[in-house]
Amino acid sequence: MKTDLDIVMVATRLVEELGDDAVRLAKVKLVELIAANNLRAAAFWREVMRLCEEHTGAAAPSPTSIAPPRADAADTAKFAAH
Secondary structure, eight states: OHHHHHHHHHHHHHHHHHTTHHHHHHHHHHHHHHHTTOHHHHHHHHHHHHHHHHHHTOOOOOGGGSSOOOOOHHHHHHHHHO
8 A cells, every 4th residue: 555655646746846757757767677677666667657647648649549551652652753
């Protein structure tokens, strides 16, 4: 229970002080901890990042909305000719 309250406190404080940049900071911290193989701390920061996203409304984009479908080669050649 204590860890959950710590996560909420850290996420809330980050959003208050950094706004939308709180999500970016939490992601950077998470990547650093995963690279250092510190899985317990990474789990903490993963939850902090999730809560920061909820507070700021900056949810990660869905996989289908990341890139539009690509044109085929015939369409590309036709557009390049103009």
